[in-house]
Amino acid sequence: MAEPIIRFRNNHSDWDRFVIDDVFELRNGYTPSKNVNQYWENGVIPWFRMEDIRANGGILSDSIQHITPQAVKGGGLFVPYSIILATTATIGVHAMVIADSLANQRFTNFSIRKSLIDKYDSYFIYYAFYKIDEWSLKNTNSGGLLSVDIKGLLKQPFLTPSKTEQQQIASYFKSLDVLIQSVTKKIASLKQLKSASLISMFPQAGETKPRVRFKGFEEVWKTVPFDIVFRYLKSNTLSRADLNETLGSARNIHYGDILIKFGTLIDIRKDDLPYITNHFLANQLTNNCKLQKGDIIFADAAEDSTVGKCTEIAFIGEEKVVAGLHTIPCRTLFEFSEGYLGFYLNSPSYHNQLLPLMQGTKISSISKSALLNTSISFPSNIAEQCQIASFFCSLDTQISLETQRLDKFKQIKSACLDKMFV
Secondary structure, three states, rough: OOOOOOOOOOOOOOOOOEEHHHEEEEOOOOOOOOOOOOHOOOOOOEEHHHHHHHHOOOOOOOOEEEEHHHHOOOOOEEOOOOEEEEEOOOOOEEEEEEEOEEOOOOEEEEEOOHHHHHOHHHHHHHHHHHHHHHHHHOEEOOOOOOOOOOOHHHOOOOOOOOOOHHHHHHHHHHHHHHHHHHHHHHHHHHHHHHEEEEEEEOOOOOOOOOOOOOOOOOOOOEEHHHHHHHHEOOOOOHHHHHHHHHHHHOOOHHHHHHHHOOOOEEOOOOOOOOOEOOOHHHHHHHHHHHOOOOOOOEEOOOOOOOOOOOOEEEOOOOEEEEEEEOOOEEEEEOOOOOOHHHHHHHHHHHHHHHHHHEEEEOOOOOOOHHHHHEHHHHHHHHHHHHHHHHHHHHHHHHHHHHHHHHHHHHHHHHHHHHHHHO
């Protein structure tokens, strides 16, 4: 029986069995000659590339680049509500174009045959193509430029429910997409607020106060040399091969995790720090350089200007933790509010000081001696430090919660795409 695993109530009939070639007419995209100005100057016709999907998602009404009517070949334009599928180079990505348009040669256009237009809901087609994306990724021709096996694709089943059921399915996924887009926008807005606040809430070069402050705080901030605030601790050179994810007597902070995995603050109860595999070595290292709450660990190497990113230990409990490969661990010489230094040291106010001190071409690095050429700014009032840290912690919590929501919606969509199409 041809039916999906999950169906809406009162839908019981089998889905009609077609193949791709029965349902769609295919056309190839192309690039008009860049040497002919009249094909491009003052163009008004959308001409889609992969960049358009990356920038604007899977429903496309307009493009980044446009062509003129003179650039259109005899076959004419792709019709509105047809599908463009990436069939060479970047494979298994599709979009629905909802305007008269063209696309470059990396795309194949799928338009419903005229005799079947009344049988199909356009958005059902759009969501059904996620299954075709999967097939395309698994069925490519080798040799030369990677491309989809179009002949094989044309023979693949394209099963079709009644138009009413198509519309129910499409409506459900459109609702999911609205939720996904809404949460995505909210995350972007929160991240933008954080970025702006990291600039406005710490003094910039030549300034003695931040531009934005909490009510009740007016005094000038202190700015002192790095070594007035910090002393260096010992680190180790253990590679990933010396670590494991499950068992050990001590944990290790690797520079790659600072750059990619950890946030501004490390909480051992939440963050997954790897263990040192060699038990004897773990004990030896913790005797020499055990970290504690409030310590700052810089990543001293990166492939770009993110070198110098750091993390602050907010909670460590009874765990033994050490600083690993390509890190510079530091301990404060006097009290700061929890989280203040973590956020300040990752702000442009401080990180911009590191940019002229970085060394290397392919791999950028920062040294202990270079850090000594930087200065640390802070309000003397611990209460102001605390409010700043709390503000950014709250933002990070909101971003994390919304990101979890987004991941959940995406998981639901992925599971339903798998179970609601045959």
